[in-house]
Amino acid sequence: MIVTQGLTKRFVDKKSGNVVAVDDLSFEARPGRVFGLLGCNGAGKTTTLRMLSTVLTPTAGTALIDDIDVTKDPGAVRARIGFLSTSTALYGRLTALETLAYFGGLYGLKGAELKRRTEAAVDRLEIGPFADRLCDKLSTGQKQRVSIARATLHDPPVLFFDEPTAGLDVVASQAVLEVIEAARDAGKTVVFSTHIMSEVERLCDDVAVIHDGRLVGLGSAGELKAQTGEATLEGAFLKLVHFERALGRIGTEGRA
Amino acid sequence: MSPVLQVFRKEIREIVRDKRVRNAATVMPLFVVALLMSLFGVIGGVVNKDAKRRIHVVASASPYLAQLRKAKNLEIVEVPTEAAGVKLVEDGKARLLAIFEPPKDGIEHIVLRSDPKEDGAQIAKGAFQAAFTPTIAAYAATALSTVGLTPDRLSPIAFDEKPVQVGSKEGASSLLVSFLPYILVLFTFTGGVALAADLVAGEKERSTLETLLIAPVGRTEIVLGKFLALTAVCVAAAISGLLGFVLSAFLRRGDDLMFKSGLGLTPLGAAETFLILLPLAATFSGVLIAVSAYARNSREAQTYLGILNLFVMVPAVFSQVIGFTDLASAPWLPFVPILGAAAGIRSILLGKATLMVVLGPVTVGVVLAGLALFAAVRLFHREGVLLRV
Numbered sequence: 107m108i109v110t111q112g113l114t115k116r117f118v119d120k121k122s123g124n125v126v127a128v129d130d131l132s133f134e135a136r137p138g139r140v141f142g143l144l145g146c147n148g149a150g151k152t153t154t155l156r157m158l159s160t161v162l163t164p165t166a167g168t169a170l171i172d173d174i175d176v177t178k179d180p181g182a183v184r185a186r187i188g189f190l191s192t193s194t195a196l197y198g199r200l201t202a203l204e205t206l207a208y209f210g211g212l213y214g215l216k217g218a219e220l221k222r223r224t225e226a227a228v229d230r231l232e233i234g235p236f237a238d239r240l241c242d243k244l245s246t247g248q249k250q251r252v253s254i255a256r257a258t259l260h261d262p263p264v265l266f267f268d269e270p271t272a273g274l275d276v277v278a279s280q281a282v283l284e285v286i287e288a289a290r291d292a293g294k295t296v297v298f299s300t301h302i303m304s305e306v307e308r309l310c311d312d313v314a315v316i317h318d319g320r321l322v323g324l325g326s327a328g329e330l331k332a333q334t335g336e337a338t339l340e341g342a343f344l345k346l347v348h349f350e351r352a353l354g355r356i357g358t359e360g361r362a
Numbered sequence: 363m364s365p366v367l368q369v370f371r372k373e374i375r376e377i378v379r380d381k382r383v384r385n386a387a388t389v390m391p392l393f394v395v396a397l398l399m400s401l402f403g404v405i406g407g408v409v410n411k412d413a414k415r416r417i418h419v420v421a422s423a424s425p426y427l428a429q430l431r432k433a434k435n436l437e438i439v440e441v442p443t444e445a446a447g448v449k450l451v452e453d454g455k456a457r458l459l460a461i462f463e464p465p466k467d468g469i470e471h472i473v474l475r476s477d478p479k480e481d482g483a484q485i486a487k488g489a490f491q492a493a494f495t496p497t498i499a500a501y502a503a504t505a506l507s508t509v510g511l512t513p514d515r516l517s518p519i520a521f522d523e524k525p526v527q528v529g530s531k532e533g534a535s536s537l538l539v540s541f542l543p544y545i546l547v548l549f550t551f552t553g554g555v556a557l558a559a560d561l562v563a564g565e566k567e568r569s570t571l572e573t574l575l576i577a578p579v580g581r582t583e584i585v586l587g588k589f590l591a592l593t594a595v596c597v598a599a600a601i602s603g604l605l606g607f608v609l610s611a612f613l614r615r616g617d618d619l620m621f622k623s624g625l626g627l628t629p630l631g632a633a634e635t636f637l638i639l640l641p642l643a644a645t646f647s648g649v650l651i652a653v654s655a656y657a658r659n660s661r662e663a664q665t666y667l668g669i670l671n672l673f674v675m676v677p678a679v680f681s682q683v684i685g686f687t688d689l690a691s692a693p694w695l696p697f698v699p700i701l702g703a704a705a706g707i708r709s710i711l712l713g714k715a716t717l718m719v720v721l722g723p724v725t726v727g728v729v730l731a732g733l734a735l736f737a738a739v740r741l742f743h744r745e746g747v748l749l750r751v
Contacts, residue, residue, distance in 0.1 A: 211363060
């Protein structure tokens with residue numbers, strides 16, 4: 107379970123001065139459901155996920171992952187999360203198996219348990235044929251499968267997917283979406299960041315629309331459509347964003 | 363296994379598979395040093411052999427020319443005229459031309475013609491004059507005896523040399539003493555440079571760092587793992603450089619200027635050298651990681667490392683000539699970063715290492731390594747630095 111309350115991140119930029127990347131964000135993501143973060147590029151989705159995964163420290167507000175505060179016990183939070191995005195790369199000079207062994211070890215897995223989980227991940231994601239190949243030599247789709255195995259090897263109760271299908275072909279994207287569905291069905295809390303409407307409609311039980319760091323819409327896809335009076339999620343999204351602009355509440359530029 | 367060791371082991375595994383780093387840390391120091399030293403040996407041999415033997419002379423009936431021909435270390439080449447000999451000097455085919463002129467007032471006059479800018483000519487001149495030293499000494503003795511004097515009465519001052527043994531009897535040749543500390547310090551640094559840019563800045567660039575930051579391992583532990591791996595590479599580069607000297611000493615079999623006294627390293631000296639190099643490697647490692655953490659990407663890191671290279675080169679080069687200055691015995695020298703370490707290794711090679719000479723650089727190295735490591739850890743905790751690309 108994830109609970110954020112007034113989550114805020116400000117940066118000091120030499121050119122732009124103070125930049126509010128995420129502004130007063132409050133939401134709840136529950137186990138067994140997929141929570142979608144929907145927003146344009148630079149809306150603040152990645153910054154939000156980085157705060158939730160303890161890579162960035164919030165400037166204000168709180169974020170609890172399974173009741174653990176991200177600022178008070180970041181180590182315990184990191185042990186309970188898995189993170190996957192297209193921007194998190196693999197070590198090119200390690201093989202797929204070595205990658206899993208390395209990260210498994212960092213997550214506290216060892217001996218027979220590490221071996222069992224690695225074998226299960228290799229079977230589940232069909233990594234076997236290229237398990238001993240260096241990651242530099244793998245195709246994009248193969249790399250993504252290894253990344254999924256790395257992110258889920260320790261069986262975390264909370265999973266973050268930051269635009270995980272960006273740059274992938276249809277087949278590879280399908281595999282990722284199936285992993286997300288499987289995680290949801292296994293009762294995990296899943297946060298899924300994207301700007302692809304079809305993926306949101308397929309996967310997300312709850313959706314938060316973020317624009318310029320602020321929450322401008324929250325609810326299921328159906329609720330968002332009803333709130334805006336639009337027939338499609340895309341229409342609802344655009345209306346929510348334009349609504350913000352019409353009110354003139356847009357702040358600074360250059361959000362992460 | 364602790365996270366620090368896991369990070370260390372993973373880095374070492376990647377290093378071993380990285381041909382560029384592998385070459386910079388092991389192959390290059392070993393073969394560059396062996397090649398360089400062998401080259402010095404060959405050049406030294408050629409200089410000694412050639413310049414001492416070949417002297418060009420204008421054909422003459424002088425008895426001194428006949429005597430010169432008997433000198434074992436000279437090869438006399440006759441030319442018909444002075445002009446022909448000068449032409450050879452101008453063309454670089456002769457180093458020294460000797461012209462035996464008719465005696466004046468009973469004194470034989472030999473005109474020596476050479477290019478004063480040529481070092482080889484000066485060596486040839488010295489060898490030529492040395493060939494007449496016994497003749498001149500005998501002549502002086504005979505002349506002095508006619509007035510009842512002996513040659514030792516010719517000067518009011520007599521010099522008696524009694525060497526003072528400082529430290530042990532063993533010691534390396536002066537050429538090796540000037541080269542080895544410089545090479546060891548330099549390779550300790552350059553071995554690590556090849557890896558440093560990739561270690562953090564490269565990880566930022568490739569987005570692998572964020573994956574690591576999300577894992578339940580502390581940032582200090584990540585820095586420590588990387589620090590240990592980089593220190594190991596720096597030490598490996600230094601040891602490879604040293605092995606390069608051993609290899610070249612073996613190849614030359616100690617018959618040239620560089621290795622006439624062997625390497626000059628006793629087992630204790632080798633241990634002391636390693637003791638000095640270890641904290642120096644740790645210092646370099648800490649600084650390199652801090653720089654790499656600060657840089658946005660590999661290219662920016664390489665720019666910073668290029669500048670940093672000067673801060674290592676200057677004291678390392680100065681250590682080669684420090685023996686010519688009074689600084690070699692300055693009490694504060696062991697506490698000067700880098701220079702103190704190079705000077706310490708120099709003292710060890712001379713067989714004159716004292717406790718302070720070893721402990722000074724070790725202490726400074728440990729303190730600087732700690733400070734550099736602290737800076738690297740601090741940078742790793744600054745998200746503005748760590749996540750910028």
